[in-house]
Amino acid sequence: MLIPLTRQAFEEIVPAIATGAQYLHYWGKSKDLLKRLLISMVALTTFWLIGKLLGPGGETVKLIFDIIAGLYWLWGPVYWASLRNGSYRRLPYSGFWQGEVLDVFITEEIVREEQTVNKRGELVVIENRERLINLEVGDREGFSAIVKAPIRRIYKVINPGDIAQMIVLSKQPDLSRIDKITDVYLPQHNLWLGEYPALRRDIFSRVSEEFTPNEPNRRSKRVYPREIRRRRS
Structure with a gap:
C-alpha cells in the first residue's frame, strides 16, 4: 500500500528543526x-x-x-x-507505505575507523565493528528495502509477516521512483527501528491510523534504485 502525502503533512512528520530524539x-x-x-x-x-x-x-x-x-x-x-x-x-514528494517484514537477520559491520600509532611508531587502523539487526520489509509487488539498527533486546519479538510502515520519498509526483526511505514502524509491537529517528512519531501514529484502510488496494507500479534491494529468492 502506498498513499501519497500532502507537503504540509510531510513537513509535520519530518520537522526542519531537530526533535528531542534526533538531538x-x-x-x-x-x-x-x-x-x-x-x-x-x-x-x-x-x-x-x-x-x-x-x-x-x-x-x-x-x-x-x-x-x-x-x-x-x-x-x-x-x-x-x-x-x-x-x-x-529536499525531496518534494512523499507517501505513506505499508507492507510487511520479509526477513530479519544479524550482520557485523564496520561503523567507524580510527587511526593510531603503535609503540613502534607505525600507523595502525582500528576498525570498530558493531552487530546490527537488518530488517527487510516489502510488499506484494516485489518492492523491498533493508533497514538497519543497533541490536536491542526488544527486537526479539519481530517476526516475518509483521506489518511494517514508513515514509518513502521521491522526486517524482507519482512516486514512480523511490529515492529515500525513513525508519520503520511496527504497529503490532509498537516498535520503531532505524539508524536515525527521522519521523515525528506522535504525528506518524495519527497518520497511520488515518491512512490504513480495511482493503489496502491503492497501489502503483514503482521503480527503485540499486541501494533498495528486491526480495531475495
Missing part, C-alpha cells in the same frame, strides 16, 4: 561529547588570536562569535540533526 541521536557517547568540546576550545582559541591580531574594535561581534564557538558542544547536535532532516525535506 539525543547526535549527542552520541562520551567520546562524541569530548570531540565537540575540543572543537569549541580550538574555535575559541582561534577567535581570541584573531581578536589580538585585529586589535580593539568589533567587541560585540567578537563576543557573539565567542559564544557560538564556546557552546558548539551544546548546539552541535541540533545543527547536524537539522542538516540530516534537510536531506529528507
Whole structure:
C-alpha cells in the first residue's frame, strides 16, 4: 500500500528543526561529547588570536562569535540533526507505505575507523565493528528495502509477516521512483527501528491510523534504485 502525502503533512512528520530524539541521536557517547568540546576550545582559541591580531574594535561581534564557538558542544547536535532532516525535506514528494517484514537477520559491520600509532611508531587502523539487526520489509509487488539498527533486546519479538510502515520519498509526483526511505514502524509491537529517528512519531501514529484502510488496494507500479534491494529468492 502506498498513499501519497500532502507537503504540509510531510513537513509535520519530518520537522526542519531537530526533535528531542534526533538531538539525543547526535549527542552520541562520551567520546562524541569530548570531540565537540575540543572543537569549541580550538574555535575559541582561534577567535581570541584573531581578536589580538585585529586589535580593539568589533567587541560585540567578537563576543557573539565567542559564544557560538564556546557552546558548539551544546548546539552541535541540533545543527547536524537539522542538516540530516534537510536531506529528507529536499525531496518534494512523499507517501505513506505499508507492507510487511520479509526477513530479519544479524550482520557485523564496520561503523567507524580510527587511526593510531603503535609503540613502534607505525600507523595502525582500528576498525570498530558493531552487530546490527537488518530488517527487510516489502510488499506484494516485489518492492523491498533493508533497514538497519543497533541490536536491542526488544527486537526479539519481530517476526516475518509483521506489518511494517514508513515514509518513502521521491522526486517524482507519482512516486514512480523511490529515492529515500525513513525508519520503520511496527504497529503490532509498537516498535520503531532505524539508524536515525527521522519521523515525528506522535504525528506518524495519527497518520497511520488515518491512512490504513480495511482493503489496502491503492497501489502503483514503482521503480527503485540499486541501494533498495528486491526480495531475495
